Amino acid sequence: MSGARLELDGIGKSFRGLRAVHDVSFDVPAGAINALIGPNGAGKTTIFNMIAGVYRPDAGSVRLDGRQISGLRPDLVCDAGVGRTFQIVKPFKGLSVLENVTVGALHRRPRLGEARAYAADILMQLGLHDRRHQAAESLTLPDRKRLEVARALATEPKLLLLDEVMAGLRPTEIDVMVSFLQDLNRRTGLTILLIEHVMRAVMALASNIVVVSYGEKIAEGTPAEIARHQAVLDVYLGEPEPA
Numbered sequence: 001m002s003g004a005r006l007e008l009d010g011i012g013k014s015f016r017g018l019r020a021v022h023d024v025s026f027d028v029p030a031g032a033i034n035a036l037i038g039p040n041g042a043g044k045t046t047i048f049n050m051i052a053g054v055y056r057p058d059a060g061s062v063r064l065d066g067r068q069i070s071g072l073r074p075d076l077v078c079d080a081g082v083g084r085t086f087q088i089v090k091p092f093k094g095l096s097v098l099e100n101v102t103v104g105a106l107h108r109r110p111r112l113g114e115a116r117a118y119a120a121d122i123l124m125q126l127g128l129h130d131r132r133h134q135a136a137e138s139l140t141l142p143d144r145k146r147l148e149v150a151r152a153l154a155t156e157p158k159l160l161l162l163d164e165v166m167a168g169l170r171p172t173e174i175d176v177m178v179s180f181l182q183d184l185n186r187r188t189g190l191t192i193l194l195i196e197h198v199m200r201a202v203m204a205l206a207s208n209i210v211v212v213s214y215g216e217k218i219a220e221g222t223p224a225e226i227a228r229h230q231a232v233l234d235v236y237l238g239e240p241e242p243a
């Protein structure tokens with residue numbers, strides 16, 4: 001695993017006249033951990049869906065290591081090296097934890113034995129190995145979040161998109177996930193972009209933060225810059241944006 005550079009150039013998407021995302025541009029350098037934040041309904045998941053091939057942007061382009069991936073089908077975007085988690089955790093029901101992760105690993109390792117061994121190794125890293133034979137749906141929320149990360153990692157991405165993997169976790173569980181992601185990034189150089197409402201995690205992980213509101217990018221900078229950015233404070237305090 002190593003990281004890829006992500007470049008969003010003027011992407012936009014409307015749903016039946018509702019402008020969900022408008023003219024959003026930002027880069028995530030190879031090997032960086034960056035965050036995408038903003039109030040509910042700001043367009044964050046729509047941006048992820050445009051990167052991951054769920055939606056074709058109405059405008060603009062998405063490039064991974066210089067190669068255009070916008071408009072490709074989700075499986076081809078995955079082939080190109082993009083792994084993602086979903087905000088609503090949906091493991092394959094009726095499959096064990098190990099089988100769930102093996103499905104992801106089969107993407108690049110078509111031999112079942114090899115895929116299963118790779119999946120087991122990822123479960124070990126995430127502290128889920130001792131629960132590998134449990135039914136996925138029987139896991140607690142923190143473990144389901146870990147399983148979601150494990151499934152995305154099993155596809156051996158160069159860019160990992162994490163959609164609210166800290167939601168619902170207790171502070172100590174958040175710290176465990178933060179340490180895991182920091183360690184993963186250090187060991188592998190994997191590029192990570194996270195959508196996150198848990199500011200404790202964003203501040204600990206992200207070297208750069210992009211803020212969106214009403215579908216538009218309103219700020220970008222280091223955690224320290226964002227923490228004192230007036231437009232960001234206004235959005236989070238619910239005050240009108242400056243003209």
Ligand SMILES: Nc1ncnc2c1ncn2[C@@H]1O[C@H](COP(=O)(O)OP(=O)(O)OP(=O)(O)O)[C@@H](O)[C@H]1O
Pocket residue numbers: 015018019020038039040041042043044045046047087
């Ligand atoms: N498939 C869709 N069809 C119609 N409208 C949609 C669709 N997906 C998203 N939207 C709308 O686009 C806007 C942006 O939604 P999006 O889910 O991207 O926001 P978000 O920033 O991820 O919000 P949250 O933090 O609540 O997850 C919202 O107004 C939402 O209702």
